Amino acid sequence: xxxxxxxxxxxxxxxxxxxxxxxxxxxxxxxxxxxxxxxxxxxxxxxxxxxxxxxxxxxxxxxxxxxxxxxxxxxxxxxxxxxxxxxxxxxxxxxxxxxxxxxxxxxxxxxxxxxxxxxxxxxxxxxxxxxxxxxxxxxxxxxxxxxxxxxxxxxxxxxxxxxxxxxxxxxxxxxxxxxxxxxxxxxxxxxxxxxxxxxxxxxxxxxxxxxxxxxxxxxxxxxxxxxxxxxxxxxxxxxxxxxxxxxxxxxxxxxxxxxxxxxxxxxx
Amino acid sequence: xxxxxxxxxxxxxxxxxxxxxxxxxxxxxxxxxxxxxxxxxxxxxxxxxxxxxxxxxxxxxxxxxxxxxxxxxxxxxxxxxxxxxxxxxxxxxxxxxxxxxxxxxxxxxxxxxxxxxxxxxxxxxxxxxxxxxxxxxxxxxxxxxxxxxxxxxxxxxx
Numbered sequence: 001x002x003x004x005x006x007x008x009x010x011x012x013x014x015x016x017x018x019x020x021x022x023x024x025x026x027x028x029x030x031x032x033x034x035x036x037x038x039x040x041x042x043x044x045x046x047x048x049x050x051x052x053x054x055x056x057x058x059x060x061x062x063x064x065x066x067x068x069x070x071x072x073x074x075x076x077x078x079x080x081x082x083x084x085x086x087x088x089x090x091x092x093x094x095x096x097x098x099x100x101x102x103x104x105x106x107x108x109x110x111x112x113x114x115x116x117x118x119x120x121x122x123x124x125x126x127x128x129x130x131x132x133x134x135x136x137x138x139x140x141x142x143x144x145x146x147x148x149x150x151x152x153x154x155x156x157x158x159x160x161x162x163x164x165x166x167x168x169x170x171x172x173x174x175x176x177x178x179x180x181x182x183x184x185x186x187x188x189x190x191x192x193x194x195x196x197x198x199x200x201x202x203x204x205x206x207x208x209x210x211x212x213x214x215x216x217x218x219x220x221x222x223x224x225x226x227x228x229x230x231x232x233x234x235x236x237x238x239x240x241x242x243x244x245x246x247x248x249x250x251x252x253x254x255x256x257x258x259x260x261x262x263x264x265x266x267x268x
Numbered sequence: 269x270x271x272x273x274x275x276x277x278x279x280x281x282x283x284x285x286x287x288x289x290x291x292x293x294x295x296x297x298x299x300x301x302x303x304x305x306x307x308x309x310x311x312x313x314x315x316x317x318x319x320x321x322x323x324x325x326x327x328x329x330x331x332x333x334x335x336x337x338x339x340x341x342x343x344x345x346x347x348x349x350x351x352x353x354x355x356x357x358x359x360x361x362x363x364x365x366x367x368x369x370x371x372x373x374x375x376x377x378x379x380x381x382x383x384x385x386x387x388x389x390x391x392x393x394x395x396x397x398x399x400x401x402x403x404x405x406x407x408x409x410x411x412x413x414x415x416x417x418x419x420x421x422x423x424x425x426x
Contacts, residue, residue, distance in 0.1 A: 033322050040384055041352045042323040115321060118395065149395055150321035183391075206395040241391040 002044035008053040012159065016136060018049045020157040025049055027159065029072060029111030032103045057110070057161065060084055066132075066164040067091075071110025075099070078109060088129070090171035094121050094189070097175060099182050110160040113145075116152050116208055118239060119183040121175065122163075123209035127200035128171065128189030132164045139164075148207045169193035172263040174256040175203065178243055185244055186252035188212075190260040192223060199257055204238045204249040215257055224265060225258035271398055274374040275405050278413040281364050284371045285339035287412045288362065294331070297407040299400050302326075310334065316348060318356070318385075320396050325353035325385060340364055354383020358397075373409075377401055 009015040019025045025047035028034060037043045051057060057072035060081045067087050069078060078084055078095035085092045098104055098112075098121050112122040113133060125131070126142035133140045136159045145153050154160070175187030184203030191198045197219040199212040218227045232254060235247035244252075277284055287293045291312055295304035300317040307313055312331040317324065329348025336342045341363030348356050360377035379397045386393060 037322040042325060042385060044324070117321060119391070149392070149399055206398060239391065240394050243391060 001038045002041060004038075004045055005047045006050065007047060008050045010053050010055075012054055012136060012161075015049055015051060015054055016157060016159060018047065019159075022047055023156060027051060027114075029114070030074065030107040032099070032107040032111070033115055033117065034111075051110075051159070058108075062087065062167075063164065065168065066166050068134075068162050068164045069109050070162050071113075071160040072108050073110075075104040075107050075109070075112075076101075079104065087167045088165055088171065090173050090189070090191075091125050091129070091165060094125050094173040097121060097173070097177065097182070103182075109163055113163060114152060114154060114160055116146055116150050117183070118149055118205065118208040119178075119185075119187075119203040120209075121173070121184060121187060121202060124184075124187050124189035124200040124202035125165070125173065126163065127209055127211055128173075128191045128198050129165045130191075130198065131166070133160060134162045134164060135160050143211075146209050150208070169196075170264045170267055172260040172267075174259040174263070176252050176256060186249050186256050188253060188256035188260050190219075190257060190264060192219075192264055196220070197223065201233070201253045201257070204233070204253045206237055206239055212253070212257065215254075219261065223261065225261050228254060228258050228261070271377040271379070271401050272375065273401065273405065274372055275409055276367070277371045277373055277409045278369070279371060280369060281366045281371045282339050284364055284373065284412055287408070288342070288364075289333065293408070293411050297404050297411055299403045299407075304331070310336070314346070314348070318350065318353075320385075320392055323353070323385060325350040327353075327356055329356075335361075350383070350385065352384060354381060354385040356381045356385075360401075373405065375401070375405065 007018050019027055024045055026045040028048045028050045051072055058070045060083045061068050062083055075095045075098045079092050109122055112120050116123060123146055131142045133145050140153050169191055171191040173189045175184040178185050186204040187202045189200045197216045199215045200209060201212050202209045214231050215228055218231055233250040235250040238246035238249040240246040291304050291306045295301050303315040305313050310333040314329055314331050316327045318327055327348030327350040331346040334343045343361050345359040358379035360375050362375045365372040381393050
């Protein structure tokens with residue numbers, strides 16, 4: 001690591017002051033991406049502002065028609081929370097599939113969403129469930145939040161407080177994990193509500209998570225895996241790397257979507 | 269990895285060609301470029317900050333223009349050392365085609381990244397390179413013809 005100054009502010013105002021005062025400062029949530037990057041000396045922030053000491057950022061609560069998950073809530077806690085398992089079981093299952101036990105016990109939903117890794121799982125749930133990202137200054141609809149590869153609508157000093165997921169409808173998440181990292185090679189979060197269907201694909205698109213509108217249209221008319229026959233994503237717009245070609249990921253995304261649809265139909 | 273694309277710029281070809289050889293325009297358009305100094309008519313030294321998600325590395329290197337065929341095209345090559353992060357090198361063949369009052373800029377680029385940043389970021393290098401190429405040519409189009417703001421309309425990795 002390169003040297004940096006560590007801060008552990010005791011409230012949100014202090015945290016905000018520290019990141020606003022220095023553009024080379026970075027916020028630290030669970031650190032499952034950032035700390036690994038620092039250890040490799042692939043980033044050298046001047047200051048780390050740890051949010052672990054800020055009260056009120058962790059935990060799950062029910063607010064009206066939404067399930068509100070605090071930004072510093074660990075993946076393992078989301079997976080185990082009775083409130084989540086009851087209201088949005090697909091979200092609990094998704095959290096259970098993230099990374100390995102170390103990542104699940106340290107990584108946080110706010111960190112994952114803010115990082116917007118193109119292969120991360122939570123962004124798919126946010127888009128699929130039309131979540132709202134609540135920050136220290138505004139509420140951002142998931143559809144306006146994820147702007148591309150590692151890019152979000154967040155200002156450099158903006159802090160995520162929670163993610164609010166509307167409750168209702170039926171949902172399922174299916175992913176094909178990379179066997180080493182457990183990152184999604186392709187993951188599909190499918191949601192079905194009253195007369196509406198959303199399909200959010202992660203792990204595959206070069207611009208990160210996206211809605212697969214053709215699949216949504218097909219499923220709106222006929223909510224069966226068969227409705228997706230003949231539909232294909234453009235392999236040239238998918239991530240190609242040593243783990244798989246764009247065409248492979250495009251195909252996988254279709255298969256994962258069919259599996260998610262089949263699970264929702266099976267729950268029916 | 270190879271990237272090809274083309275972009276329509278609402279400006280005459282001579283003007284596009286001049287901009288392509290103007291260090292100030294290049295500095296503004298190369299994503300993350302902090303410094304670009306002209307060492308000779310065809311050689312530049314550059315300092316570029318590359319940011320891929322949580323990673324941030326500063327590359328110091330050189331940019332060379334060769335196979336100059338004013339005003340229709342050239343080859344741009346660059347390479348940089350990012351210290352512990354690794355190295356990056358790449359080249360682009362750029363050719364300009366007149367289309368009435370506008371110019372079509374075509375490019376064929378190759379990029380190679382090595383070292384730690386390539387190991388850890390392997391799954392992201394292609395997508396990032398494509399994005400950076402799109403940003404460069406998008407910014408270039410806006411710098412040359414500020415009234416129109418065309419995005420890189422076609423950028424495909426092969």
